[in-house]
Amino acid sequence: MKKSHLLAIAIVAVAIGILISASKDVTTYSNFAQASQNGERVKLIGQLVKDRPVEYNPEKDPNYLAFYLKDEAGEVRQVVLRAAKPQDFERSESIVLTGEMQGDNFEASDMLLKCPSKYKDQEIYVRSEKKS
Numbered sequence: 001m002k003k004s005h006l007l008a009i010a011i012v013a014v015a016i017g018i019l020i021s022a023s024k025d026v027t028t029y030s031n032f033a034q035a036s037q038n039g040e041r042v043k044l045i046g047q048l049v050k051d052r053p054v055e056y057n058p059e060k061d062p063n064y065l066a067f068y069l070k071d072e073a074g075e076v077r078q079v080v081l082r083a084a085k086p087q088d089f090e091r092s093e094s095i096v097l098t099g100e101m102q103g104d105n106f107e108a109s110d111m112l113l114k115c116p117s118k119y120k121d122q123e124i125y126v127r128s129e130k131k132s
Contacts, residue, residue: 003117005052005100008131015086016018016063024074026058026060027045030042030043030044030065031044031056031071031073031075031094032044032071032075032077032101032105032106033073033075034080035100035101035106036101039101040100041098041099041100041109042098042100043096043098044069044071044072044096044097044106045072045095045097046069046070046071046072046094046095047069047088047092047093047094048067048068048069049067049068049069049076050089050094050132052076053068053087054065054067054085054090056085056093057087058084058085062084062118063082063083063085063128064080064086065080065083065085066078066079066080066081067079068098069095071104077104077106078099078104078105078106079106079108080102080105080106080108081097081108081111081128082128083111086111086113087113088113089113091115091116092115093114093115093116094112094113095114096111096112096113097110097111098110099128109126109127109128111128
């Protein structure tokens with residue numbers, strides 16, 4: 001085989017590997033009940049429950065945020081994110097989380113906030129310090 005053929009085969013193999021790894025992150029949105037049943041990593045969307053406490057103390061642990069989220073089915077659970085609290089967190093319209101259930105709590109590894117804006121929608125992405 002020529003070197004150019006080997007190079008082409010290597011490029012195709014790398015491209016297939018990238019596509020396979022990217023497809024693993026493509027999931028549909030779940031809710032807390034579905035996340036509890038399958039025990040796998042899921043994405044869920046919900047709204048911050050503003051009448052429940054948000055636990056964040058940057059002096060004690062700047063990478064610990066706990067709050068309550070109401071999913072699309074109306075169920076409320078506590079969410080723990082091991083990252084700093086984003087600016088305008090309390091003003092978010094909706095929150096998209098990636099993670100898994102740990103007992104009664106949802107342990108989030110990633111969080112995407114959709115915040116209201118006068119001119120256009122803004123999204124804020126937060127990644128947990130914890131490696132999953």
